[in-house]
Amino acid sequence: MNLKNIKQTFIETFPGDFSKNPIQRNTPKVLFSTIDPVGFDQPELIIFNEKLSEEIGLGKFENNDLDFLVGNSLPENLKTYATAYAGHQFGNWAEQLGDGRAIIAGEIINELGEKNELQWKGAGATPYSRHADGRAVLRSSVREYLMSEAMHHLGIPTTRALSLSFTGENVVRDMMYSGNPQEEKGAVVVRTAESFLRFGHFELMSAQKEIDTLQKLTDFTIKNYFPEITSEGEQKYKDFFQSVCTKTADLMVDWFRVGFVHGVMNTDNMSILGLTIDYGPFSMMDEYDLNFTPNTTDLPGRRYAFGKQGQISQWNLWQLANALFALIKDEKFLEDTLNSYGTYFWEAHDKMLCRKFGFNELKDTDEEFFSNWQGLMQELQLDYTLFFNLLEKINDISNAKTEFQKISYTFLDEVKLKKLENFLQIYKDRLEKNTISKNESLDLMKKTNPKFLLRNYLLFECIEEINKGKTEMLEKLTKALENPYEEIFPEFSAKRPTNYDDISGCSMLSCSS
Known part of the structure; x- marks a missing residue:
């Protein structure tokens, strides 16, 4: 990678009294503090996003780049730093916060003039770590790496992920805040964004x-x-x-x-x-x-x-x-x-809902239509993504009951199936009011409704495999998330298996990372 291109506009714009002292503390009247990544003795690269690296102007991965990706080796021109910000957390004023696990390397500008900040997450404590260790565990790092890339390919504005690496050390975390801390593998993500500025700054x-x-x-x-x-x-x-x-x-x-x-x-x-x-x-x-x-x-x-x-x-x-x-x-x-x-x-x-349903324009009656649809979806516990995927394929309403039962997380009795059938007839009548052809309507739906989503149970399985030293699922998920509007792996376009309903990390998660 061409690390010489990394600049530091923010640190030059806001000079002040900063310290390399890593002790966590309040830093009044200061927007950032310089801090070095902690460094790791036995890092190991898990995955590198070469397409993103080329896109932002860093180029191809070279053998000695791992040291930079985990914060061990820094170009001489860099003063790495963490920023201070404040915020309202769960509606309450939390006063000074800051980058507790994130350390900023600097900014790179590609040939098109596009700017991207580079930031390590999990590379050690900063003055804003609030007595935490500044590390990150593998499970949260895998989730961030994959999900940020999935959102990008879905066409949703997001930070992105350049690399994911083992740190070679274990980190102690209480995953569900239940009083049962456990050792977990540590990891570092290098993430990028045009800027990481927040409301809290x-x-x-x-x-x-x-x-x-x-x-x-x-x-x-x-x-x-x-x-x-x-x-x-x-x-x-x-x-x-x-x-x-x-x-x-x-x-x-x-x-x-x-x-x-x-x-x-x-x-x-x-x-x-x-x-x-x-x-x-x-x-x-x-x-x-x-x-x-x-x-x-x-x-x-x-x-x-x-x-x-x-x-x-x-x-x-x-x-x-x-x-x-x-x-x-x-x-x-x-x-x-x-x-x-x-x-x-x-x-x-x-x-947006009009596009999901294949309507080319919003009509006065659509608010009631959408409200009825929401009520039906909740009552029948239908899978959100698979509902629209199935809607694209239905021709005969009377024969659709079996297919909808497959995407429900509950049993659909005759009463519920009748409600579904009535709704589908209303939907069919609403489609007749379109001023575009059926093929154009279908094309609108296909561009709006993804075929693949990075569901939590898939992430759970992927994390379990990486913990065992396997990367096959990581590679498959990466390919699938790069093409979310296509069904590349049909086994991924399915509702959550029932055996994952009550597994931590699949249906519910904590903030622990």
Whole structure:
């Protein structure tokens, strides 16, 4: 890899009093602290994303690159660092937080002028680790590597993963916070994104009343990542906030499209660029359930359940608005923008559902249609993804009952099957109102509805195999996630097997990593 191309714009833009002291502490009035990766004696490469490496301008993997990928060997020009931010966690103000497991190497710009930050995750403690060790375990690292790439190929804005490596050491974790800590294999992921800036970076500067630094940070963000904004003064910050709102709403609609549930939508886990960031206790939804949350920490309140992600994103934007108020100074603008967020989100959401059903335009009666569909899906416990895949194939409604029984997570009696049959007839009648051909309608569905999703049980199986030194499933999953709108491996396009219903890591997860 061509490591000489890595630059460090952020660290040059925000000079200050920083320390290499790794002791965890508060760092008031500081946006970042320089820190070295801890280094590992016996690392081992598990997988390297050569396509991504070429795309971002690093080139092909060479034998001595492993040392860089685990943070053992750094180019002389790099000052590696971790950033400080704040946030609201589960609705409560958490004050200073920061990159507890992440260390930033710098930024690389490819031949097209596209920027990407490089960041190690799991390479040791930082001043923001809150007395944790800064390491990451294999299971969480595999999940992040594969899922971030899966989201990218689904067409959803996301951070990405360049490499996954064993560290050669064991890490102790209490997976379910049950008082039973166990040793697990440690790992490091190198992840990339245009920027890892979060709502929480702006919240921290606002909370510390560092308004001058807040303005510099916002100006830096606009200049580097929002080139379409050309206005000046307060209008520039208004346009910035409006753009963040739009990007966030579009991301939420994409999550709903594929049934992705983040699990921990704290403000410090919200990207200012509208990217999916920080893959923890996430899940792709199996049976359709608006109340589904994969995060054991989110029980029983289910604050971050699938169906609440739209309203939670709006709540998080309110917190960002509070942070930016010192720059925007227009309460009515912020209120109007946030109040219109729901209108924009639901209109975009319903247009997305139209595409999933093969409708070429949204009609006045569709809101009732979608509401009835949601109720049916929940009652019949139908698999979200497989429902739409099956919908593409149905010709004879009366003979479809058997096929729908196969994608239900419960038994469908005659009453439920009759409800399903009635709905399918309504759907068939609604398709007749399209102003496009049946083939065009089908093409719309196929472009919108994935055939392959990286379900938790598949990740569980893959992690188990890697723990045993096997990579066959990792290779198959990588090929499948690169082609999510095709059915390359039919065995992956199936509902979750019943033997995984109550297995930790398949249906429910914790934040432990």
